[in-house]
Amino acid sequence: MRPMAAERYDAPKREKHWQAEWEKRGLFRVAEDDPRPKYYVLEMFPYPSGRIHMGHVRNYTMGDVVARYMRAKGHNVLHPMGWDAFGLPAENAAIERGIHPAKWTYDNIAVMRSQLKSMGLSLDWSREFATCDLDYYHQQQRLFLDMRKAGLVDRKTRKVNWDPVDQTVLANEQVIDGRGWRSGALVEQREQPEWVFKITDYAQDLLDALATLDRWPEKVKLMQANWIGRSEGLLIRFETESAPKGHDVIEVFTTRPDTLFGASFIAIAPDHPLAKAIAESDRDAAAFIAECRKGGTTAAELETQEKKGYDTGVSVRHPVIQGATLPVFIANFILMEYGTGAIFGCPAHDQRDLDFARAKGLPVLPVVLPPGADAKSFAIADEAYTGEGTLINSGFLDGLSVEEAKNAIAERLVKTKIKGKAGAERQVQYRLRDWGISRQRYWGCPIPMIHCPVCGIVPVPERDLPVKLPDDVSFDKPGNPLDHHPTWKHVACPTCGGPATRETDTMDTFVDSSWYFARFCAPKAKTPTDTNAVGYWLPVDQYIGGVEHAILHLLYARFFTRAMHKTGHVSVDEPFKGLFTQGMVTHETYKDSRGKWVQPDEVIRKDGKAVHAKTGEPITVGPVESMSKSKKNVVDPDTIIAAFGADTARWFMLSDTPPERDIEWTAAGVEGAHRFLQRVWRLVHEAAGKGAHRGAAKPGEFGPEAESLRRAAHKAVAAVTNAVEKLRFNTAVAQIYELANALSAGLQAAGPKPAPDMAYALRETAELLVRIASPMIPHLAEDCWAVLGYDSLIAETPWPVPEKALLQEDTVTIAVQVNGKRRDELTIARDAAREDIEAAALKLDNVVRAIGGRKIKKVVVVPQRIVNVVA
């Protein structure tokens, strides 16, 4: 029988108490003049959509564990929070409900701030800002102007996704099945001038530096490398015959110059300059180009789209086959955006070229022979051969490998001359395109430029910053409210003083999130960054967020940091030293008999079947999917925190599932987490009652039971330390469970009046348990700490260091195998000699029986691990 358990832990009440206590003492405020080593923990800041969701709870819990752990380890930890506050949803709210975007945004921030505060996060709230704060976007405008001066900003006219109903450019992600995500209108490809950041200047550097990011997930690095899409090849110049003036050369980029002898045509993009020139005097060509423009750009459409081409009648001379010519087609599958917008087609070794050649009846000549194939009988049917092999039908390249042939043809062509230029140049192409930041929207950072009919495009002078968003805007017509505003855009030209207009485009919100981590270092600085502060804090030591930002945000931020370095705002190139991408929060889905989605809190289980809580009608349980409002499978963090407390939500988020994987939220799991916290509460009370204070027993006076409990405790400290360092929170949790089980067993074994050594061990174990659990369940840990008699805060208590002597056992238990099958185990001195281990193993009854009188061929002994007898 156990003594009466302590009353239940009233989490919601106690949590508020400790949150107030931490805040009162300013525990999480940090400054740069601190002797401790710095550590910067950052979670991707939230978009203030209205309320926090479980994804936030998971993300911020993980970051908070790291922050609290590093603080306990003696670091000066910066752990800030802010709001990624510009963006389209605020404008939608304005359009749909007539609320001003600013009011909608700041109201949401107020709600979400208080929700985050209820989680007990160790944040330095004094550094909070929103990207829609005038001060923040003012500094962002200065950055833009500095980047422009440094040559990193450009104005380009290029193809954009234009939504004709909403009258705005849409990002690729906002085009769904060829239609605008909000208006549903068919998106048009339109050429329009836009402001771009020259991220392509850094393509090679952004690629190379991935190798230095050793604390980034391989997956993310790979995705970025693919996105940058470097390919090495050859730019080949083809001399044209009978082409319009100014087009006596067509430049083609290829990664397979080795297949040049197998070329049977040239294809150019519909918007290639030559195609346009031809269209001027060729109606059919013009009609074909117009038809290509209509074609959709979605994956599904491209998949089914036929390869179409228009024979222009123009031809080019083959660079290495004397007297041969190739016809030039305008083709729908050639992109102007990649390479030179022109290719040479080698049908035998490229599937698209083959499809095209078959449609047009062009020759298909194999020039690469697969290993083992016979040159005489080898032919291409429906599938192009793209693998390695030996060159054939290729003149001086015959007999070479693909790799050798690439070099040989390059060397030859580079030396030739076409119209005064080299016949070819080795070239590197990237898939990455410059970052278009112009958005025709109100709720974003205005681009500080002015269009003057006399002086052209001029920057807003420093003294006239910030360019402030007007408050009095209306959303009653489609398009950009800044453009419709009666007065805002009209200004005097800063150069000539004449009438001019402001740029009405605002910046992509990804710009806002590309430097906020630098602003957190000195959020009130009068310049974008404070040299001392960013010098001290950057780079971010541990960044945590969703993998959905693997490319966009994380690539932009890496570019922006380089740009800020170039313009003297920071002194590093890489913003995030360590990156962790956490999984999503999922939940079962439910539907009623009419096929309508049902919320989890409306579903109950009756006799093992899911039924509606109110109506009792049967509910169909669907697959587990990531929480989303549309499927109604969401659980509100507020409800959970109010019912069980923040520690329960935090503990659940860290338990069982590895942090990088999706976690399934279940009611049973939450209750389990809550039960465990109550159990810790009881165990600590009991241990505090039975335990002796420090000094009550001296080292060396511990009996075997006390000794073994102490070993369990110190081993758990070591294991949890290791797990948290590696962000393997689920295994840390498992270690804590194990230690709680050990403490519980120890309390029971010790009886109502434990001996002095056991009293000491019980108390020590309870203390260590609370200390290693404190980053995860900080509120309960504070209460337990008080129960153990301390008037200090556990949040200010250093991380425990395990006693080395207790981590190593004097004896070890090792398995004994016979022919690789485990037959027995052996407990022996840790430092026992090989021969002794072997001798002891061979004496075991089970081992002798398993050998069964056979001759022992060999005995493998791995001290402290295993013995394997081969017979």
Place this chain on the structure above:
RNA sequence: GCGGACGUGGUGGAACUGGUAGACACACAGGACUUAAAAUCCUGAGGGGGAAACCCCGUGAGGGUUCGAGUCCCUCCGUCCGCACCA
């Protein structure tokens, strides 16, 4: 199509550099306490055989390397993710 990751009990998962597979938890079953329930505590549990000691099988499938494979190599199957007419 290209690139990548993963596949372990009823479930989530553990197993550091190859060395006792299934830690820990959830769910489940039995028991204790209780008039009863809740809460709590104890016990059990990969599959099969056996009274037991023990034995056989077992980490998606098949093969290989090794004294020894969840872990390394090859082939196949399945799931998930990213990119996608990229020349």
